[in-house]
Amino acid sequence: MKVFKFGGASVKNADAIRNMCNIINNYSKDKLVVVISAMGKTTNALEAVIAAKLNNRNFEEDIEAIHNYHRKICLELFEANDHIFTTIAAVFNDLRHELNQDFNYNQLYDQVVSKGELISTKIIAAYLNKKNCHTEWLDAREYIRTDNNFREGRVDWRLTEELIRHDIAQKAEENILVTQGFIGRSKNNFTITLGREGSDFTAAIFGYCLSADSVTVWKDVPGILNADPKVIPDAILFDELPYKEAAEMTYYGASVIHPKTIKPLANKGIPLHVRSFDQPDKPGTIIHDCKLETLPPTIIIKNEQCLVSFKVIDYTFINEENLSLIFKSLSEIDMKINIMQNSAISFSIVVDYEFNKVERLLDSLKSHFEIRYNTGLKLITVKNYAQEILNKYRTDQRILLEQISRNNYRALIAP
Ligand code: ASP
Ligand code: MG
Numbered sequence: 001m002k003v004f005k006f007g008g009a010s011v012k013n014a015d016a017i018r019n020m021c022n023i024i025n026n027y028s029k030d031k032l033v034v035v036i037s038a039m040g041k042t043t044n045a046l047e048a049v050i051a052a053k054l055n056n057r058n059f060e061e062d063i064e065a066i067h068n069y070h071r072k073i074c075l076e077l078f079e080a081n082d083h084i085f086t087t088i089a090a091v092f093n094d095l096r097h098e099l100n101q102d103f104n105y106n107q108l109y110d111q112v113v114s115k116g117e118l119i120s121t122k123i124i125a126a127y128l129n130k131k132n133c134h135t136e137w138l139d140a141r142e143y144i145r146t147d148n149n150f151r152e153g154r155v156d157w158r159l160t161e162e163l164i165r166h167d168i169a170q171k172a173e174e175n176i177l178v179t180q181g182f183i184g185r186s187k188n189n190f191t192i193t194l195g196r197e198g199s200d201f202t203a204a205i206f207g208y209c210l211s212a213d214s215v216t217v218w219k220d221v222p223g224i225l226n227a228d229p230k231v232i233p234d235a236i237l238f239d240e241l242p243y244k245e246a247a248e249m250t251y252y253g254a255s256v257i258h259p260k261t262i263k264p265l266a267n268k269g270i271p272l273h274v275r276s277f278d279q280p281d282k283p284g285t286i287i288h289d290c291k292l293e294t295l296p297p298t299i300i301i302k303n304e305q306c307l308v309s310f311k312v313i314d315y316t317f318i319n320e321e322n323l324s325l326i327f328k329s330l331s332e333i334d335m336k337i338n339i340m341q342n343s344a345i346s347f348s349i350v351v352d353y354e355f356n357k358v359e360r361l362l363d364s365l366k367s368h369f370e371i372r373y374n375t376g377l378k379l380i381t382v383k384n385y386a387q388e389i390l391n392k393y394r395t396d397q398r399i400l401l402e403q404i405s406r407n408n409y410r411a412l413i414a415p
Contacts, residue, residue: 005203012040014076038116106150117180144184153192164209200258208264223285253302
């Protein structure tokens with residue numbers, strides 16, 4: 001059994017979808033579970049619909065634009081009278097219905113953004129069948145079960161494994177199985193999401209629960225490189241990487257795979273391939289149990305960073321008591337600290353600037369601290385650094401915060 005994952009870029013238009021279906025076709029002799037994200041930038045567009053609703057703006061035009069984007073793709077892939085158009089319209093009607101419900105913010109978010117994956121997989125499963133690639137569409141929510149922590153559902157591994165094992169292997173004997181990344185079902189029976197970019201994690205969950213032979217993430221890059229080739233032209237492609245090294249890279253912000261993906265696969269020794277959907281005959285990078293003699297310096301850049309500084313209001317210092325208030329709020333809002341630093345009277349953290357989260361953090365702590373924040377920052381990490389690289393990064397940049405340890409250099413840079 002193999003698990004494939006295709007992200008938004010690999011299904012962003014009709015040509016991309018045709019290319020993806022060719023790749024799947026080449027593996028149609030295998031037992032295959034294919035996990036797919038929302039098309040292109042659909043998740044961002046659905047976030048904008050929620051923002052419009054929260055600001056009491058009309059969102060009907062935004063919904064129509066998302067519908068048209070998918071309709072246009074379908075017109076290139078199907079006859080104009082194909083049933084797919086009715087199927088997709090029904091999902092958009094569900095979406096409108098959800099937007100009229102009286103849900104709390106996070107719950108509404110998940111009911112709305114999850115529609116992107118439902119639509120993309122319905123289109124792709126129908127297209128594969130039309131191309132005589134026998135495909136069954138599966139609702140990932142019937143398998144991936146979580147707690148009630150909307151926007152970052154925590155997986156109930158025991159139940160999820162039981163449900164996946166129950167019938168997937170059998171179904172995969174007969175058809176290629178196509179399902180959604182990123183979504184699951186909560187304990188209280190609502191759709192839940194697993195955190196932005198979480199489709200890789202879904203692929204890892206299926207891989208783990210099925211004890212798959214391998215999981216492959218198909219990307220718009222040739223594999224895992226030691227730097228972004230758009231920034232550093234002589235970036236090196238890793239043929240292989242140990243699980244631990246790859247996991248650390250994702251922690252520092254290597255966006256090529258979601259941070260939660262490696263652990264379940266490493267636990268069972270399942271190899272993770274990162275391959276290019278533009279060059280499907282190239283092997284890409286394999287993440288597995290291996291040892292590398294030397295690790296080249298790896299440069300990881302995380303954009304859209306936000307520096308939040310908390311200053312104590314009275315003449316006390318930053319201490320464990322006020323730190324615990326900050327950490328409690330961060331954990332309640334599910335915000336992860338990328339780097340932190342303190343002085344006598346202030347504590348600074350750097351976090352991803354996620355939709356509506358910083359605002360909630362400010363709200364929950366404003367009576368205890370004077371809080372400032374800057375957005376649009378860049379966090380650079382050089383793993384296994386060499387002095388020349390450091391010299392390069394420490395000049396010509398406006399550094400707001402810097403940390404150096406024996407192996408890693410990290411700096412927060414202003415635009
Ligand atoms: N569509 C979701 C997102 O854009 C999940 C994913 O792409 O992995 O965050
Ligand atoms: Mg995506």
